[in-house]
Amino acid sequence: MKHLAYLNKFFWKYRWRFLLGILFVGLVNWFRVWQPQVIGEALDTVIFNVKHYNETGGIAAHPEAYRELGTQIGWFGLQVIGLALAMGLFMFLMRQSIIVMSRLIEYDLRKEIFSHYETLDLAFYKRHSTGDLMSRISEDVNKVRMYLGPTILYGLDLIFLFVLTISAMLNVSLTLTLWSLLPLPLLSISIYWVSNIINKRSETIQQQLATLTSTAQEVYSGIRVVKSYAQEKAMGAWFADQTEIYRQKSLRLISVDAVFFPLMMLLIGTSTILTVYVGGLEVVAGNITPGKIAQFVIYINMLTWPVTAIGWISSLTQQAAASQKRINEFLKTQPVITNPVNDPRPLRGHIRFDKVSFVYPDTGITALRNVSFEVQPGQRLALIGRTGSGKTTVADLLVRLYDVSEGRILIDGKDVRQLDLHNLRRRIGYVPQDVFLFSDTVEANIAFGQDGITRAQAEHFARSAAVHDDIMSLPKGYDTIVGERGVTLSGGQKQRVSIARAFAKQPDIVLLDDCLSAVDTNTESQIIGYLNTALAGKTAVIITHRIYGALEFDKIIVLGDDHSIAEEGTHEELMARRGYYAELFERQLAGEDLD
Ligand SMILES: Nc1ncnc2c1ncn2[C@@H]1O[C@H](COP(=O)(O)OP(=O)(O)OP(=O)(O)O)[C@@H](O)[C@H]1O
Ligand SMILES: [Mg+2]
Structure with a gap:
């Protein structure tokens, strides 16, 4: 993490945009957590009214029933739409502030690296290959950009959503909250475990891809030699071997990937069953209304995404730290040959x-x-x-x-x-x-x-x-x-x-x-x-x-x-x-x- 501290100066530069972004993330989640409450209330209203009509001579005895219920439900519907619109608006603004900030920093960082490269002397260029220089200014900056944009955005999103959802849940019922969250730690542990494997495997795939592209590139630039020595077949065979390794590695990754979603669905399903079961008992005991169960089921589904994102966020952060370390290494390199004075005059030529x-x-x-x-x-x-x-x-x-x-x-x-x-x-x-x-x-x-x-x-x-x-x-x-x-x-x-x-x-x-x-x-x-x-x-x-x-x-x-x-x-x-x-x-x- 200490390597990423280098980016603090950019956060400071764009601090207002960043703070505004945090505010927007908060607002988005505030509206997001509000929505299930409205849905729960709507459900309760319907249940309450239907029960009321049934107890007072059935729905036929109340000609106004459909209109009344319709108005009420329509009103709830409008609220849900209004909340969705508000959420959408602030989601747009949050991306406008945080993702745009990351793009601005990316631009600044790339410019800084480029102009620093230019000050460095020939000895530096002899020590490092062009490919290395290129990958630090392109891929590594991209990784850092992913951290500055999506990672920070979803990280903030996660924190807000967690705090707001769980407090909304606790507000309803402590018992139900504890039961429905029970499988979540299991979910995060297994996701962490699986995503670790995924990361390791994707890394070896990346390396294999790098070998593949750099060799292909060499063959293309040396095509004259390859052709005049009639080595196309040999080169082709070698490339096929390397591609085969790449294919096998990719398949190994896909097999883990394939476990990922079913596993997630299984755990969410468990959570939902527990919620419905325990919630049902609570309703029978008269502690909560049925609408709360609906509210909880929506919350559980809302929480899945942040829990899955934890693994993703941590791996992206680690990758960004590794990239920033490589970038810092070059930024810290000082040119040996520098300009001592500013004295532009013609040379006599001695x-x-x-x-x-x-x-x-x-x-x-x-x-x-x-x-x-x-x-x-x-x-x-x-x-x-x-x-x-x-x-x-x-x-x-x-x-x-x-x-x-x-x-x-x-x-x-x-x-x-x-x-x-x-x-x-x-x-x-x-x-x-x-x-x-x-x-x-x-x-x-x-x-x-x-x-x-x-x-x-x-x-x-x-x-x-x-x-x-x-x-x-x-x-x-x-x-x-x-x-x-x-x-x-x-x-x-x-x-x-x-x-x-x-x-x-x-x-x-x-x-x-x-x-x-x-x-x-x-x-x-x-x-x-x-x-x-x-x-x-x-x-x-x-x-x-x-x-x-x-x-x-x-x-x-x-x-x-x-x-x-x-x-x-x-x-x-x-x-x-x-x-x-x-x-x-x-x-x-x-x-x-x-x-
Ligand atoms: N960038 C470098 N890093 C390390 N050694 C180098 C580098 N450039 C040249 N040398 C070495 O320094 C010595 C002198 O090289 P230089 O290029 O000055 O020779 P030259 O007289 O220009 O030769 P030519 O006539 O072939 O151009 C050589 O032994 C060479 O191997
Ligand atoms: Mg020479």
Whole structure:
């Protein structure tokens, strides 16, 4: 329960709505408990009158009998209808206040989780799977919503109904109340017992369903691999096995479910028989009127629902507590990387790595070891090295997706940890190695994060990234939806759209991570042409496996397999050293000759 205490602030926020809701629940039950009394009275009136007519010469001697009785019964009927209408009205209002409150809190909570997720750093996202993040913001919030809405509503309903009904019963007869309530504890114990079994079984079903859906999802997203390895049959067989397990578990649940209602009916039936029997004795003894028996039978039926609901309410509350615990766990996670100041000013583009080492926090893998270098404003740096040598890590550290483990990174002479974080990221045009496009139009993908970019501007940046012609050949040009639900672009097209996106930021520092790998030489020189002209004065860090003849680098750094700098210098200097760079260059030349 202590996990659910987190929600108190929301109850406080919506306190008036909540209090009003409680009032309405009370009123609904007040009218509800009133109704059987009217019915009991109506019955008594009829019995009394019929007896009276019979004693005074039979009904034939009273021509006015039907009219009189009719008026009286009609009057009772109107009362019952009036009570039902009042109940209906307040039931509507009670749902309007409490269920609406739960929806409002759901909205607030989801918004809070989403914006908290966004503050968390990359390391957090590496630690938790996307599925986990998604289930906490959707399913877990739903469970909490069920607690805030229906559970609280029915909980309150139950309390009011119990107190009001039992006091109304006690008002009539203590003996009859005790006898008719006798089977109720038995009912609640057995219902608690059965619903426990139901809960356990539904939980295993839920887990099985989760396995089933996540695997199916994986098969669909990896359909290319599945099909090209001709594994459809094997996958289908596996899925059939899992579905069979699911079927068996569901049947086990249904068998318990099937016991539930008969058991309930049996106990209510027992209660009703006891009421009629003991009530009959009381009527004979002259302690109560026959109408009271009718009233009691209605009460017993009214009480069944809350008694059954106890198990349901407790299990929903437990589920909500477990969900809120999972939500709190993430809400309590604080981002390691935060924005220290608000200081949005342009960057000159001086970069200095000062004895930087970096170890990935969760895996303990050393990705950089004692790396120091300097890039002057407007200079071009090429970062080269074997796969896994730490090039992407250098880029990630520069935009502070991670913070260094040792040493420091200075931009314009200031430690990046003291710079305005959002400004830093806004002013660096980073094209990451694993290109990602949103399921949106091409134009929106290029303009991502830049409000007020016109179509003409988007086209200009697409031209600079040499992707304009490709876009124009798409069915709807710049309005074509790309990504999961749209047109699939080729690897090279995606790379260039994401380069256009980075150019559209008009960055002070350009950071390209291996993003010309899937581009032919001709296109490559177009893009490099843009770097040489429009971005001539900007600092550029280009991570690559290829050496571009068209692009003069002021400095080239080769990261070695030990994650430290192996070679550093200009093209001529490195060629003279005859190390990895020279080897790469010569291999590339030989390859180009072969083309
Ligand atoms: N998120 C991560 N968590 C843990 N270890 C990582 C992570 N990303 C990279 N590494 C490890 O850090 C080392 C450097 O990785 P990095 O991605 O910087 O290499 P790279 O030089 O960019 O390689 P490539 O040329 O293949 O892109 C590798 O050994 C890699 O296994
Ligand atoms: Mg990389």
